[in-house]
Amino acid sequence: MSKFRPSAALPLLALLPLSIALAQSPATTAPSLAEAVSPQGALVDSAYPGTMTLTVDATDVARRVLHVSQQIPVQAGPITLLFPKWIPGKHRPDGPINKLAGLGVSANGQPLVWRRDPLDVYAFKLEVPAGVSALDVQFDMLTPTASDEGRVVMTHDMLNVQWGTVALYPAGYHAGNIPVTPSLVLPAGWQAGTALELQRREGDTLRYGTVSFEVLQDSPVYAGRHFKRVDLDPGAEIPVMLDIVADAPKYLETEDEQVDKHRELVDQAYKLFDSQHFDHYDFLLSLSDRMGGQGLEHHRSSENGVKPGYFSDWDDHVAARDLLPHEFVHSWNGKFRRPAGLATPNFHVPMQDSLLWVYEGQTQYWGMVLAARSGLWEKDDALGALALVASTYATDRPGLEWRNVQDTTYDPIISMRRPQPYRSYQLSEDYYNAGALIWLAVDARLRELSNGRRSLDDFASAFFGVDDGSWEVKPYVFADVVAALDAIEPDGDWSTFLRSRLDANAPPLDGLAASGWKLVYTDAPSDYHKGVLSSRKAADYTASLGMVVSKKDAEVGSVRWDGPAFNAGIAPGATLLAVNGYAFDTDLLDDAIRAGKKDGTPIELVVRHGEVVKTVQLDYREGLKYPHLQRIEGTRDRLGEILQPL
Template identity: 55%
Template sequence: MPLHFAPRAAILPLLLATAFCAKADPLPPSLDQPYPGTIRMKIDASDTARNIFRVQETIPVKPGKLTLLYPQWVTAQHGPTGALHQLAGLKVTANGKAVPWKRDPLNVYAFQIDVPKGAQAVEVEYQHLSPTEGGQGRIAVTPDILGIQWQSMTMYPAGYHTRRIPIQTTLTLPAGWQYGTALETARRTGDQIEFKTTDLETFIDSPLFAGRYYKQFDLDPGAKVPVRLNVVADSAEALDAKPEQIELHRALIKQAYKLFNSQHYTHYDFLFALSDEFGGVGREHHQSSENGVKSNYFTEWSKTEAVRTLLPHEFTHSWNGKFRRPKGQDVPDFNSPLDNSLLWVYEGQTQYWGQVLASRSGLVKLSSVRDMIAATAATYANVQGRSWRPVVDTTNDPIISQRRPQVWPNWQRSEDYYAEGALIWLDVDTKIRELSGDKRSLDDFARGFFGVDDGVNVAKHYTFDDVVKALTAVQPFDWAPFLKKKVEEVGPAPLDGLARAGWKLVYTDTQTEFLKGIEEQSKTANFQFSLGFSVGSDGKIVGIVWDGLGFKAGLSGNTTLLAVNGRAYKPELLRAAVTKAKTDSKPIDLLVKHGNDYRTVSLDYHGGLKYPRLERIAGTPDRLEAILQPVK
């Protein structure tokens, strides 16, 4: 039968086979040599009414084939999360004439261009369409604040290490707005800021926050190496920080220097957004960090203690994650895959030091940090996914799930290398203290590992063996199998460090004041350790423990709790029902709505409320208090 008469069903496999045989055009090898010229970029960020950034780039080129790349692998996000879907309106010209572009169908972050003869540069125009509502992504532009992550604005030529590509950027802000960034400013003319030329890697790693309401605080007065807190907010009132609050942030800088005994930046800029509209964020950079919390950070100080570990965490990253980086993060550009297998060091130890520095600086009370550790220990003691998935495999999660919501997180596990990693490093710290008769600690490791090459701000990469070698130099011990067992094997949560610190995890029927305050702020109710789930502010049942009591009763996602024992649900009503059931043989009846179906679920539970806290082990040294005390 002639092909043009063939049935569609017969042709389809042939077409599919042809399509799937397509190959991505190979990218030119990335060369570690200077790029011949400087990229000139202009960004108009003044359209905050529609959250549109307009970008123009002038890229020096030679005639012939050119591949432009849009960043795919975002280092601080640990995965291929580049916001390519927010790029629009791409146009390329050379010598004033339009030049066609073609996207590689199998590498959609690569754009192929044939540069015409005689052209010395291509002009590239496009828009970055920042989300206008939460369902589209994190809100980075409000009427009063904007945040710029340069990787979302940038296209660059393939074939060169990004650290060898010079770029000079000019930014137009809304009228009268002020800004903070680690980039060096050459000059400001009205609302147009011209930044000094730098390399593309440093540029991408130096985001910017700008706002209508802005204030900068000097966190290390008189120092040769400045540290600045650049605050933008929803209102002028939100910027009203009391002197004693700023002194606690200054204490953070002092305690970090005592811990790491070094600086690896020419200056450091905290970018800090206080907003109920701007999306929350915590993201590390070598000479700065992006931080976003609610607008009441300063004005309702007693209610914001739980979020005050954010700045210590991100500041620690300047040493751990940015100066000292895992070897698998040593890539030539932003389109080469990252090896995340050492994130339990990169993020896990940073999580640990973030809590330690929060306590040592006084930003968070010692007792509150102890409560945070109790909550973490209880959480991971009840993560059922531990039975099949080791913590090292969760370092792949930023690539696998890209931080999308999971169906059964207690079973699937998420990025547990953060908080569980902190428990592992508590284990290491207390082991060093125990073996050395409390003469040495993880502080000594921090000074030896992160404190080298003081003043150098070029990344120094490490391997697992380097970590083991540095630990052994502090305290002789067989560290490799010790760490591998905790990271690579499935099994119980790593709580040995707690016992060695002189504390144990217990459950009582009353919450600590700190954890109670977190519930009140979030308007959630935690029944994880009794009924096997929590209840969100809207009555949604969340955080269901796999194979826990609620799970076995048939509860799942998309379920709303409507009533408890025949009365409309309120958190205090369910707490009272759980307490009453301790001395009452009747089950607890829950009326729930799952999708469009209503049903009653009976929970035959009589164990009472259970909330985690730490309890001292009599007759043991209190190493946890020693860890969390300020260094003199």
């Protein structure tokens, strides 16, 4: 998702409280077109009369403002112009309408009065006078100047243009039936990557071919002063490119071995899905501390934002190397095959998120698997990542006592990814990693029932690989998923198997043992875990004291509900000032935990939270605990088979 997706590694940050009932089973039939009605009324499934033009001037990087000019063909009478609200891949109504300013509409040189719909603030209503055939629309998109205002998309050296944030469109029509011809004006000398077809470049103005408004929204641009394009499938009829923008030229430097692993990713994905649902594909990748991180899928491209050292400090960024596999998988799972409730006709029809455990959960699973199969991860990296995911559900999700995985598919709408205080108790978008564990269990069961002859690879090929060469969206419902699994292995009772895990108030951990592995804890983190903690500058006591602490300022980032730290009165946002009478340091806390295990000595912490400073004691005696996966003797290593390259 959309989205910067939750990491496969550590859910370090907590989110806001939720108060909703447990989910009902999702619909097994697709909503009809008649049910998919916009708040602005029924939609006309016919071509819009005329072609919009759209020009975005992105040269004002100093003030981080995008200047927008549109011409919209119209006929006399009332018209409603919409700002995109439900953005595909984000699964929630969060189009940044609050950042639109200076809206002006005119016709034949005369200004027209517009009025916002008081019940739908994304809708602008106006009357088109007789004799007018086109509206001229201008506005500014005031992009964030700091991260607390939202994701930063413009810096001195790069920008990310998401077309759905810089255009209005006429209500009443399917987005796929509204043609638009876009242009983009860049700062002098900048280069750009996008899935759009460039017709010509006039100086620093890029003129793209006419596409539908739906395709335009699905074709963002990454542009920058420091730009590099890498061919990931040399000589192929269907090109796959890696378009990189960076904070400085040195971050663009790549080694042959690094490029080869990304090329192997493409090859392994093709072998998995046995199809291509695009005529070309662009990985858009920003290497930046200044532009916001990102992971957002599109049909023929993906937006990916990581730290600048992704290539230059390769060994330190292992935890970021399942991002591109995840987003690439979405071209098949999420874009081509899409839950019917998410295959909406325009960006105003509300989305239904109940199948995100397939859309995101299976993509999370394949993202980890393909990272290993391609060599972007070593096998031990994949085991370390999966150990962290498993440990999360073994120790850090007491919220599953009152919610279930199915219910978390509504979290994008409920919490809108706002920070929450107790994620372990509230849960938040657990359909990603819990979903991945469910699909591990499915994969292991397929392999067991077929004695290794069939696997989830067969489902991927059969379900997502149909209609090779087509990129027309093919929706699905729960019954379609079950039918596809039944066709591969009829004895799986797949509806019961899936629902018993999705609807249960228990963690879906049985896939580990079925794969020949078990979760264990030692007093030292895995190399993968160390890499995650190094990049986040954090100390992870989740499985022991039940908290995560910043090494930079000793702030408590998350606290496990009903864990030792929680029961001692420590809350997220607190600062640890001292441990056992000495100024706080995570090394000292490690020593104190070891001493508690050895001789039972309580741990004394001085804690500040806001204006309150207090001393608390933690009577904890189980030592440091970090998750690892260990083979179960005498069992078949199905997980090892899953991670093997095809």
